[in-house]
Amino acid sequence: MGMRQDIEELAKEAEWQIRENKWVPSANDHTVAARVAADLRAVMGTPRSQEELFAVTRLGHLREALAAVAIALAHVHGPMAWFLGAAATALTPILHWRAMPTLHDHTFGAISPPLQQYTEAEEAIRRLQDTLARLATA
Numbered sequence: 001m002g003m004r005q006d007i008e009e010l011a012k013e014a015e016w017q018i019r020e021n022k023w024v025p026s027a028n029d030h031t032v033a034a035r036v037a038a039d040l041r042a043v044m045g046t047p048r049s050q051e052e053l054f055a056v057t058r059l060g061h062l063r064e065a066l067a068a069v070a071i072a073l074a075h076v077h078g079p080m081a082w083f084l085g086a087a088a089t090a091l092t093p094i095l096h097w098r099a100m101p102t103l104h105d106h107t108f109g110a111i112s113p114p115l116q117q118y119t120e121a122e123e124a125i126r127r128l129q130d131t132l133a134r135l136a137t138a
Helices: 003-019 027-044 047-051 055-073 079-090 092-096 115-135
Strands: none
Touching: 003 079, 003 115, 027 055, 027 079, 027 115, 047 115, 055 079, 055 092, 055 115, 079 092, 092 115
16 A cells, blocks of 8 residues: 555544544644644645645655654654554655665665655645544544
């Protein structure tokens, strides 16, 4: 599965747990979800605006989104931590991407993904942002 599918499955699981009262988000969960959703929205912009950027800028935005999730994860426990941890794990391929050309073969394993993978990652982050925005008011 790709990032988009991983996040989609994660979002469906969270929505199901909340709907079935398996996870009743706390006030802190609501606050964290709202903050992360706002951070992701600010970083990602619209699909069209992202596609107009250079790959290095797009990759920077993707890394910033992953960082926002990771920072929030450091401040929560229980189901919200598990949810954010799974989201961060799904987004980890971003950490192995590079947008800059190399003059030699020593890239510490970083790869230059096709632009379609940037788009897929951006869509995954938008789906995550949407789920967090709904979770903030659940």
